[in-house]
Amino acid sequence: MTTAAPLTTTPVSKSETKKLSAAASAKNRLTSPWASLAAVVLAVLWTIPTFGLLISSFRPEMAIKRTGWWTFFSDPEVTLDNYRAVFDDRGINLADFFLNSLVITIPSVVIPLCLASLAAYAFAWMNFPGKNILFIAIFALQIVPLQVTLVPLLQLYVKAGLNNTFWTLWLSHSTFALPLAIYLLHNFIKEVPSSLIEAARIDGAGHVSIFFKVLLPLLTPALAAFGIFQFLWVWNDLLVSLTFAGSPEISPMTVQLSNLSGTRGTAWHLLSAGAFVSIVVPVTVFLLLQRYFVRGLLAGSVKG
Numbered sequence: 001m002t003t004a005a006p007l008t009t010t011p012v013s014k015s016e017t018k019k020l021s022a023a024a025s026a027k028n029r030l031t032s033p034w035a036s037l038a039a040v041v042l043a044v045l046w047t048i049p050t051f052g053l054l055i056s057s058f059r060p061e062m063a064i065k066r067t068g069w070w071t072f073f074s075d076p077e078v079t080l081d082n083y084r085a086v087f088d089d090r091g092i093n094l095a096d097f098f099l100n101s102l103v104i105t106i107p108s109v110v111i112p113l114c115l116a117s118l119a120a121y122a123f124a125w126m127n128f129p130g131k132n133i134l135f136i137a138i139f140a141l142q143i144v145p146l147q148v149t150l151v152p153l154l155q156l157y158v159k160a161g162l163n164n165t166f167w168t169l170w171l172s173h174s175t176f177a178l179p180l181a182i183y184l185l186h187n188f189i190k191e192v193p194s195s196l197i198e199a200a201r202i203d204g205a206g207h208v209s210i211f212f213k214v215l216l217p218l219l220t221p222a223l224a225a226f227g228i229f230q231f232l233w234v235w236n237d238l239l240v241s242l243t244f245a246g247s248p249e250i251s252p253m254t255v256q257l258s259n260l261s262g263t264r265g266t267a268w269h270l271l272s273a274g275a276f277v278s279i280v281v282p283v284t285v286f287l288l289l290q291r292y293f294v295r296g297l298l299a300g301s302v303k304g
Helices: 014-030 033-057 061-066 069-073 081-086 094-125 131-143 147-160 166-190 194-202 207-235 239-244 253-263 268-298
Strands: none
Touching: 033 069, 033 268, 061 069, 061 268, 081 268, 094 131, 094 166, 094 207, 094 253, 094 268, 131 166, 147 166, 147 239, 166 207, 166 239, 194 207, 207 268, 239 253, 253 268
């Protein structure tokens, strides 16, 4: 008769025990009823201004000027004249500026994503002279305020004959986005197990095949997360557009709304309608793609 060998267990170190207890404590605090209540209160407070803007955009001009939006519930009065005015060809006509915003935003998202993903792969899995120094320099560019670069860039665009074209906005937004995009995507790619890359190399794959066939499918959540962030940033941008969009033909909606607030300071009915039209697209994009945004933020590890 044989006896089974006694079971042995690996003791857990004190540091691991502290990490587990800290994680459990943090989870309990975040899932407590008080934390849920605080989240609901913050969500309501964050939504109230947008809700008030929506109601104001449908109220008559005199009602907006005389009373606050909350009086709508005691004296409801709805009109579509505000939206007709902002889309009128003989007036503001936000439709053209809305189209300009799309023309500016989409390339300004695609260009840095393409360049940053290729650069991040090179920094993560390729060896070339000065790689570490160049990566540190790109990382350091994140702390440079974009305001100090506006005038030099404008001078370069004028000398190159690119002023008053969409290229000034595309290149500027892409340039400002590249340091952060390269840094984030590099950190994600670096977390991919080296065994995956080595297996592809054993099968005869080069850098191009590895990037497009192996890493690009894994990069989708990170690309989607940064793409959403860049889309919201460019769509809501005013400073860069005011600097480089020198004519109404290439101006986005933010510039036109800024002009409305300056030249039509009392036309709150037009400002409320135009502002709500401006936020419809970013809100829709975020609500439809928020799961990809969350997945991208949580990405960075591969489960075995």
